[in-house]
Amino acid sequence: MDFSLNEEQQDWQQKAREFATHEIRPISLARDQIEGGFEPWDWGVIEKGSRLGFRTLAVPAKWGGPGTGFVTQTLVMMELAKGDSAICKAFSQNWKWSHLIAIACSDDQKERFLKPFLSDHRYLLGRGITEPNAGCDNRLPPEIDPKAGYRLRAIRDGDDWILNGEKTFIANGSVGSLFFIDARTDASVDITQGGTLFLVPKDTPGFRIGKVSNKSGWRFYQNAELIFEDARVPHANVIGGVGTGSVKSAGGDTTGGDLFGDLELSANAVGVCDDANGMAMAFACSNKRAGKFLIDHQLIQLGINEMNMLTEALRSFVMRVAWEHDQGQRSANGVLMVNYSTDVIRRVTRLNMDIHGAEGCRNNPRVSKLARDAMIWTHLAGDTVLRLKAVTKLERPGLAEAAA
Amino acid sequence: MFNLHLDAEQIEFRDTVRSFAANEIRPVAIHPDRLEPFAKPLMMDLLGQASELGLRVLTLSEAAGGVGADTLTSCIVLEEMAAGDVDIAVTLGETDLLGHLLFDNWMTPDQSERFLKRFTEDPAFHLGHGGSTPEVSGWNYHEDLPNETGAGVSAVMQDGDWVIDGSVSLAANAPIADLMVVPVRSDWAGGMSALVVPRDTPGLTIAETGEQTQVRWHHGSAANIQFRSCKVPSENLLGEAGNSPLSGGEYDALHTLQRAAINLGVGQAAFDAAVAYAKIRRQGGRNIVEHQAIGKFIAGMAVKLEAARTMIWKAAWVADHPEAIADRSVSDLPQQIIASIFTAETVLEVTQTAAECFGAMAVMRDMPLQKYVEDANMFVHSNGNDVSTSLQIAEAVVGYERTPAA
Secondary structure, three states, X not given: OOOOOOHHHHHXXXXXXXXXXXXXXXHHHHHXXXXXXXXXXXXXXXXXXXXXXXXXXXXXXXXXXXXXXXXHHHHHHHHHHHHOHHHHHHHHHHHHHHHHHHHHOOHHHHHXXXXXXXXXXXXXXXXXXXXXXXXXXXXXXOOOOOOOOOOOEEEEEOOEEEEEEEEEEEEOOOOOOEEEEEEEOOOOOOHHHHEEEEEEEOOOOOEEEXXXXXXXXXXXXXXXXXXXXXXXXXXXXEEOOOOOOHHHHHHOOOOOOOOOHHHHHHHHHHHHHHHHHHHHHHHHOOOEEOOEEHHXXXXXXXXXXXXXXXXXXXXXXXXXXXXXXXXXXXXXXXXHHHHHHHHHHHHHHHHHHHHHHHHHHHHOOHHHHHHHXXXXXXXXXXXXXXXXXXXXXXXXXXXXXXHO | OOOOOOOHHHHHHHHHHHHHHHHHHHHHHOOHHHHOOOOOOOOHHHHHHHHHOOHHHOOOOOOOOOOOOOHHHHHHHHHHHHHHOHHHHHHHHHHHHHHHHHHHHHOOHHHHHHHHHHHHHOOOOEEEEOOOXXXXXXXXXXXXXXXXXXXXXXXXXXXXXXXXXXXEEEEEOOOOEEEEEEEEEEOOOOOOEEEEEEOOOOOEEEEOOOOOOOOOOOOOOEEEEEEEEEEEEHHHEEOEOOEOHHHHOHHHHHHHHHHHHHHHHHHHHHHHHHHHHHHHOEEOOEEHHHOHHHHHHHHHHHHHHHHHHHXXXXXXXXXXXXXXXXXXXXXXXXXXXXXXXXXXXXXXXXXXXXXXXXXXXXXEOOOOHHHHHHHHHHHHOEOOEOOOOHHHHHHHHHOOOOOOOO
């Protein structure tokens, strides 16, 4: 076994650390504390990061990107999230879908969409699958109910498709230039057969942004409703085939699933935990109770021990999965890792609150910010349903074998 | 004998407050227009309506003009009220507790004469606590050191008046209180003294807390107060100089219990919301309440809330029946601290589990779940419930006696 990083990985890590320290961290809490759904957003930090390559980090070299691997992407997310979890996500959300463009889109689509993505520092990507009545069902479609899952309708009209319906909580919704939209092209079968994935640029006629989500955590990060009223999308914007099921479109990895998506949340969690650990230690070494620094109280030592123990275990798990993904190995580890990251980020940000106590929480709103950001793991990632999904990825013995 | 059979009056009180919370408070308190903004001004109209129901003078004796309810009834009522709005419950609870202690226990007949009539007759008359919230702390575990009281207020006797100087942050009910009870250090022998200070006394200023953050880390209505050569007559001293009745433990014990009951109301509100939603939300081909994963959540929450309520009711019953400790029916452990730390931890878990039933909607600011979690977090990390609190129980278990501070 060899855990050393190569020079390229170390360079990106260092670059991300500097950007997080000098550009993200200084604005992080201030953006969090701005009222409203859209208002915490700031294009300035996105453009600065884009110039350094953080927006397009996952685009393959062949298409003009840095062509980094999963280990590098993981290292960069850990650093950026330590500055601000939500700002990190605003960058990495684009990597998720640049993987998809590179793997699943035709050369014509790459020409039309990857080029503007690479050249425009404000060009962001999003994927619209969730609807008011379709959340968990999109991740784990129930066999007993073929109608379950997204219902946004797409009807063929000559060379175009006409889209009608509504998406909700869509990532980068209010700031994205291009969306990957899951629509039903056949309502009589389930979404794995009746679903199709469309490329929808923001200026598509009949397509508009609805309400921007005002969240308790990840306040910088944008989620919004997408509304389709006879939105006309050319057939040339279908990814893969019609009715192959959008999740499996192009017959392979869409990377919104276990190859990148799980890694994305898990690496981000490590950054948040690193942040919490630093805050807890600094507070414990500078505040006294009953005449002693907090760090000299056993209660606090036990809390700090647990925070660091969990963080390092998560880091090891995440780096291992990143390495496995770079080797093209797929397993239940990706989803097990994201389940674990949910437990760890919740516990570590909670312990950070314990160490700060009422006075520390009151005087430094970043303490509760980390816990509010951590709550996102349980909610936007569909936590329980992912735990159930993980089991479907584990190998099951045959009945005879199990009985023996 | 320990008896969980509530009497007709207690049940009527509970039902009245439950329907008031559900029908009057909650529609306003969890309306998206109120939930989304960071600032949550106290809902004064509803506070006034709650006063009209008698909740401001719930535990004040009938002889003094109150309802004369016991501690158990107060806990039941505050839980219901908190399920409507935690800040209204905290505000009413503070006034009610101070009213009972001042007029039933601490004031001389002459002092009552000066304040009681206005207190009972004016539904907008509130009482405030001009000290730090009680610091239930175990940081000095098995050490002779006194707990830090945080009292930055002193008083000296000058020409027959007390002259008060100093400041207090987050004084409970200060923004709306007509009369403040203020613990002060004096040059008197012994410990702290306590003075009552009418709000309009020259030299007393009440300022906003200055908290501009998304989450303001306190419940109820609080403000920073400052005393600058603030003079009150010697007759405003409660009890004896150097022997503040606020330091006697009664206020802290009842306050801790009251907060636990309010905390429980937050958990119950989150639970009720989750159950109602699970019955109508359809995923996986059926209403989610029919999935084992959600069933496990609901059962877990129910177990936790029942356990917490049992502990609070027991502690309240013991507070109403101190003879039960004397005759060894129950242990002499600090039941209110035991109930409080268990409830705080348990309700945080309940609110988080309840939130999980709502998926992404739980982190949206126009939905109440994120607020329930935030409120529960505040109870776990408050002056009365910090990570060291449980050590006080450990000291009680082994009978550790702290040498009184010199």
